Amino acid sequence: MIEAIGLSKRYGDTVAVDDLSFTVPPGQVTGFLGPNGSGKSTTMRMILGLDAPTTGSVTVGGRPYTGYRRPLFEVGALLEARAVHGGRSARDHLRCLALSNGIGRARVEQVLDQVGLRAVADRRVGGFSLGMGQRLGIAAALLGDPPVLMFDEPVNGLDPEGVLWIRTLLRALAAEGRTVFLSSHLMSEMALTADRLVVIGRGRLLAQTSVADFVGSGTGSFVRVRTSGRDALAALLTAQGASVVAEGPDTLKVTGVSGDAVGELARVNHLGLQELSTHQVSLEERYMELTAQTVDYRTADAALAAAPN
Numbered sequence: 001m002i003e004a005i006g007l008s009k010r011y012g013d014t015v016a017v018d019d020l021s022f023t024v025p026p027g028q029v030t031g032f033l034g035p036n037g038s039g040k041s042t043t044m045r046m047i048l049g050l051d052a053p054t055t056g057s058v059t060v061g062g063r064p065y066t067g068y069r070r071p072l073f074e075v076g077a078l079l080e081a082r083a084v085h086g087g088r089s090a091r092d093h094l095r096c097l098a099l100s101n102g103i104g105r106a107r108v109e110q111v112l113d114q115v116g117l118r119a120v121a122d123r124r125v126g127g128f129s130l131g132m133g134q135r136l137g138i139a140a141a142l143l144g145d146p147p148v149l150m151f152d153e154p155v156n157g158l159d160p161e162g163v164l165w166i167r168t169l170l171r172a173l174a175a176e177g178r179t180v181f182l183s184s185h186l187m188s189e190m191a192l193t194a195d196r197l198v199v200i201g202r203g204r205l206l207a208q209t210s211v212a213d214f215v216g217s218g219t220g221s222f223v224r225v226r227t228s229g230r231d232a233l234a235a236l237l238t239a240q241g242a243s244v245v246a247e248g249p250d251t252l253k254v255t256g257v258s259g260d261a262v263g264e265l266a267r268v269n270h271l272g273l274q275e276l277s278t279h280q281v282s283l284e285e286r287y288m289e290l291t292a293q294t295v296d297y298r299t300a301d302a303a304l305a306a307a308p309n
């Protein structure tokens with residue numbers, strides 16, 4: 001579990017992170033989203049004690065990261081995949097890390113297997129492809145078998161096979177009960193990998209919710225329902241706070257309530273349905289809608305499109 005409370009970070013006049021409070025629970029993949037410069041890397045660095053908060057605090061497993069004597073056993077992180085001595089072999093790099101953290105050599109072989117690098121383990125890291133470098137960074141994160149894992153843009157530059165491998169690995173790590181915190185700008189990938197989302201803009205929290213609720217709360221999401229009892233169902237839905245628009249003699253377009261709730265309301269009121277379908281915006285569309293006003297860097301055309309009418 002990662003918990004941030006009132007976390008803020010200033011660099012001179014720049015407020016990189018602004019009174020941010022969120023939790024990242026175990027057993028799930030939590031995606032960390034925000035436009036360029038919104039404070040994701042700064043937040044991740046504060047979680048790892050690489051930057052000190054200006055105000056507020058963040059804990060991992062109930063303690064600040066810097067409070068752990070052997071932090072590799074508590075948190076594994078992939079922040080900069082290329083921050084490795086290029087002249088060393090992958091095996092030597094991992095053995096050095098293991099040695100300085102009191103981890104045995106057998107564990108090095110285990111993580112080499114887990115990330116698929118055993119066959120190239122004695123090659124110089126300097127000659128590694130981007131994908132191999134990412135795998136090595138992930139091997140290092142896994143070395144201490146930690147309950148909390150953080151990955152900053154882990155699929156950057158990976159081929160489809162590598163992307164699928166990382167997605168499967170992250171889901172498996174969460175299924176084992178670990179806390180997995182992941183930043184990525186690839187919305188389609190995030191939609192497939194994450195259970196929950198923490199979304200920030202200009203250093204502030206914009207949303208903290210399940211992926212399903214995040215997508216479902218978009219203005220473009222709606223439920224279409226067809227019934228011969230159109231007006232009766234419309235009245236029942238309106239009484240529940242939903243917005244209802246008639247689309248034809250027997251069809252309603254409903255927003256503000258889930259498809260399951262519409263079906264249940266019809267069932268208990270003995271209204272037969274001919275159609276019940278849910279139309280959801282994509283994660284990307286919902287994300288663009290939410291963050292449109294907090295994007296700092298974009299082209300003139302995109303700025304015009306995002307401006308309120």
Ligand SMILES: Nc1ncnc2c1ncn2[C@@H]1O[C@H](COP(=O)(O)OP(=O)(O)OP(=O)(O)O)[C@@H](O)[C@H]1O
Nearest residue numbers: 011014015016034035036037038039040041042043
């Ligand atoms: N060491 C630093 N000194 C000064 N300003 C910094 C420093 N690190 C980050 N910033 C500023 O803080 C803000 C947040 O940056 P950060 O790198 O955390 O954003 P990000 O969400 O990770 O961006 P990206 O998606 O582009 O990686 C930016 O305005 C950035 O310029």
